[in-house]
Amino acid sequence: MYRLCWDCGARTDDDRQVRCDCGEPLWLESDPEAVPDAWPPTVETMWNLVPYLGLGAPTVPSGIASGAGGTPLLRTERLDPAGSPRLHVKPEGLNPTGSFKDRGTAFGVAWMLEQGEQRIGTVSHGNMAASVAAHAAASGLDCTVLVPADIAEERLAAIAAYGPRLLRADGDYGKLYVESLTVGRETGVRFLNSDAPLRVAGQATTALEALAQFAARESGATPDALVMPVSSGGHASGAWQAVRTLDAAGIIDEPPRLYFVQAAACAPIAEAFARGDDTVTPVDGGETVAYSIANANPPSGNRALAAARATSGAVCAVDDDAILEAKRRFAVKAGLTVEPASATTLAALDQLVESGSLSRDDDVALIATGRGFGGGSGTAESEQVTLDELGRVLRRSR
Template sequence: MHRVCWDCGDRTDDDRQVRCDCGEPLWLDGEPEPVPDDWPPRVDSMWDLVPYLGVDAPTPPSGIASAAGGTPLVRTAPLDDGGPRIHVKPEGLNPTGSFKDRGTAFGIAAALERGEEHIGTVSHGNMAASVAAHAASVGLDCTVLVPADIADERLAAIASYDPRLLRVEGDYGKLYFESLAVGRETGVRFLNSDVPLRVAGQATTALETLAQYARESAGESALPDALVIPVSSGGHASGTWQAVRTLVDAGIIDEPPRLYFVQTAACAPIAEAYARGDETVTPVDAGETIAYSIANANPPSGARALGAARATDGAVVAVDDDAITHAGKRLAESAGIAVEPASATTLAAVDGLVEDGELADGDDVVLVATGRGFGGTGGAAGSEQVALSALGEALE
């Protein structure tokens, strides 16, 4: 699978390289020619959409990866409140309860095709649970790196899938980069938040949404006006941009829907960079927030998320905890959809986007509810604690 830098355009055939020499992240290099023209397809799982990425895709594996995606697009009229027409994409219906299953499934499939036996990730939430569960379902060895101060209930939920758990002392922000370097040395393929394989799998969220909207609107060229998505590392935002770019390049759609990304106000480095008109993202100090899972103070694909918003005439905004709480209640009480706080940021952002003139009455707007939250049973027994500097030795 060829990889290309989204920013400078440099290419590589090294399937272990995830960042360009310029410092920006890579993604799989899609070609519009092989993209099927039978749009919109019927959708049973994410694998029905992968051909529309125009990449050299792996064969769908067995295990729960075969069931990733295929979540519905729900018209939620009670949430309209006289403004935009709201639709919700409930990604909590994926096998482990979040959109992370899409990227994990793609990465697992690629690892199996290459005969690899060891995978891993750096996460203290949905991605950790997803990678551990998918690895268990196909018999792959799995290592999950979490911060040393991880909450017991989160550790227990991840541990229920019996991965090798390492609680790493030190700067958690550096662990993303350190794990990739150590993974090359030890043979562990880390499916971290914005690596090319994960981004490609997560691109199917947008592809699936647009295909479902077109089918339900009985029009091949029908598109929602906007997609509203929580953003943390920028990996899902990158996949969304990759998806719509590919459809435009293949001539399936004329122009993409506007992409709006939402952060929690307590930790909003991408939104702050967008407001300043910056091209790059400056790390921030994260504050306390109920949307803990998207409080990424130094997002590795922050600049790529900025590029996605600007290229589609969208925006990056931030919402506070009070608005998130209220939106979560509305989603549950008015639409019957219970989501984690990170997902509720999307509805919380709608009012502000309307006030700013970004969204208009009657616009068709899709809120991507990325997860249903954390759950699981089991204990935290068996986890090890290591120093960041000793990570390589611990993985050998």
């Protein structure tokens, strides 16, 4: 599978390359002509949808990776505020470890197993860390998770339950993304980070499923919009890749508008959108209840920005009070317990309606990305390292 730069169009067959020489992230090259004609497909797991990415799909692995995706698209009438669009919710918390991250992890693990690779890693202290550690355990892969040195003990324990090598990194945690890619290439650890091409491809199935499920329910129609939280920009990139591929293949006539939402305390992509900028400027992010999307320097921020504009969508930000109220409404009106990041989608609704972006005649799919970071009972054994020591530690056998 070739990697393609979304921005400059550069192409490479280096399966270890994550970013283009121009600095922008790569994604797997889709072939619209390879997309099946039959639409919509039956949605059982994400693997039913992978062929619609126009990629050479890996063999479906056994274990929890085989069960990723297949979350429903729920019509939630009681969640509709007065005068709002018709809302549909996709509860990604029903994935094996409780978040959409399982889609990207499952695709990456399947590809690794097919290639005979045995060492996987990620830089995360939340849902992605738990997802990678769990899938590694189920697949017999050696797993390394890099977390910040000051990680909360309960979060460390939740990841430790799956038995990965946990490395608490001193220094600038934001630099670990780049450092892990360099050290991973040197040590044979494939870091399946937030916007790695394999992860983006797997996470593209969220949007594919939502479109297929809506089409099955509404006689082939397409929802007017998808609304989803954005952090690194990897999930947003996957949604754009899905929409672009289906559009190029002639599967959908009216691509949905893509709306991305950030927490106001840390909203570099939303701020760039509001300024009319083409590039995202890092910010000094503040604290927010939606900690899982508080990414002050999103590696795929420019791609998410481009995705919103290319689909006539938008990027907006909501404050913590609105997020907490939306989280409550998800529970009491729809019976759904979601993490604060997921609640940003509902919190943004009034803003999008008032701006004219959405109307009461629209069908809108809210992507509830996870049920939150669950507890764990594992013993939180970890090792503290500096960035300079990382390569040495990863070369050492477990």
